[in-house]
Amino acid sequence: MERDLSKISLITDWSYLIALETGLFTRGELSGAVLKALNDQARLLSRRYLVQKSKLDVRRLTPAETEILDTLSETAANLRRRGRLPHNIVKSLRAGGLIAAVERSVCAAGILQCHNGFYEDGLEPGAFERIVMRHPQEFGDHARQSAALYFADHAPPVTLDQPLQASA
Numbered sequence: 001m002e003r004d005l006s007k008i009s010l011i012t013d014w015s016y017l018i019a020l021e022t023g024l025f026t027r028g029e030l031s032g033a034v035l036k037a038l039n040d041q042a043r044l045l046s047r048r049y050l051v052q053k054s055k056l057d058v059r060r061l062t063p064a065e066t067e068i069l070d071t072l073s074e075t076a077a078n079l080r081r082r083g084r085l086p087h088n089i090v091k092s093l094r095a096g097g098l099i100a101a102v103e104r105s106v107c108a109a110g111i112l113q114c115h116n117g118f119y120e121d122g123l124e125p126g127a128f129e130r131i132v133m134r135h136p137q138e139f140g141d142h143a144r145q146s147a148a149l150y151f152a153d154h155a156p157p158v159t160l161d162q163p164l165q166a167s168a
Contacts, residue, residue, distance in 0.1 A: 088117025
């Protein structure tokens with residue numbers, strides 16, 4: 001399969017990509033390079049699907065928007081591998097775009113325990129909050145505060161075998 005590695009990037013059909021991945025896995029032929037190529041193509045197909053279905057204009061994305069789209073493309077790829085379509089993601093993107101989807105999710109998650117379906121679709125908890133913290137200038141005050149509160153509530157606990165640090 002290593003010699004056919006360049007052909008993976010030419011696959012434009014989800015069914016074929018999933019069948020190829022399943023076949024290679026069954027035969028034990030999923031090497032690191034092949035798996036990376038399959039994952040890259042899955043993300044690309046998911047990204048195209050999300051852009052088309054949600055009617056996003058991706059000609060001038062900010063760094064935060066690029067990271068959001070990459071994160072959602074990964075989530076959509078995992079959904080497709082499980083035979084599901086990313087309906088929740090598309091609906092949320094259509095309702096206001098990339099930044100608005102994250103703001104709705106981050107702000108509502110803490111107060112209402114409502115995640116717009118992203119977490120049910122397999123989005124890693126805290127993924128959007130990390131994006132908000134990395135790109136605070138692109139989000140509103142409420143989103144920044146909600147992300148900070150998320151990390152205050154989800155800080156790793158101090159274990160007894162960790163030395164305590166003295167404050168100055």
